[in-house]
Amino acid sequence: MLEKLNISKSGYYDYLKRKPCNQKIRRAKLVIRIKEIHRESKEIYGAPKITRILQREGHKVSERFVGKLMKENNIKAHYIKPYTKTTKDCDFSSRLHNILYHSTHIVRRFFYFAYFICSTD
Numbered sequence: 022m023l024e025k026l027n028i029s030k031s032g033y034y035d036y037l038k039r040k041p042c043n044q045k046i047r048r049a050k051l052v053i054r055i056k057e058i059h060r061e062s063k064e065i066y067g068a069p070k071i072t073r074i075l076q077r078e079g080h081k082v083s084e085r086f087v088g089k090l091m092k093e094n095n096i097k098a099h100y101i102k103p104y105t106k107t108t109k110d111c112d113f114s115s116r117l118h119n120i121l122y123h124s125t126h127i128v129r130r131f132f133y134f135a136y137f138i139c140s141t142d
Contacts, residue, residue, distance in 0.1 A: 042046060045131050048090065051075070051082065051087075051090060052090055052094055054075065054078075054080075055071055055075075055087065055090060055094075055096060056094070056096065058074055058075075059070050059071065059091075059096050059098075063099060064097075064098065065099060065101065066098055067091075067097075067098035068084050068087045068088035068098075070085055071087055071091070072084040072087045075087065087115055131137065
């Protein structure tokens with residue numbers, strides 16, 4: 022297998038013995054802390070708020086970096102929609118007034134009055 026990949030045996034075994042780099046260790050610690058913050062916020066906080074919390078704790082992170090870590094680990098903020106009343110009051114129709122009928126009734130009276138004045142001449 023190593024021959025097909027053009028990798029030496031010593032290089033492969035050296036790779037297995039290597040310690041993880043500082044960047045991977047830092048990322049792993051940040052992912053754990055991001056998951057804690059996300060869980061504490063009842064999965065409401067997204068990358069901007071989590072970034073601010075991490076920055077207050079002394080971590081040097083950007084919103085973009087936190088967003089990438091969240092996406093890689095499938096951590097998503099859940100938006101809670103505000104409550105909207107969808108049912109209508111059963112007494113709703115009795116409170117409505119027919120404004121259109123009222124205005125047309127006045128207009129008809131005016132035309133009858135105008136016709137009466139004009140026709141007497």
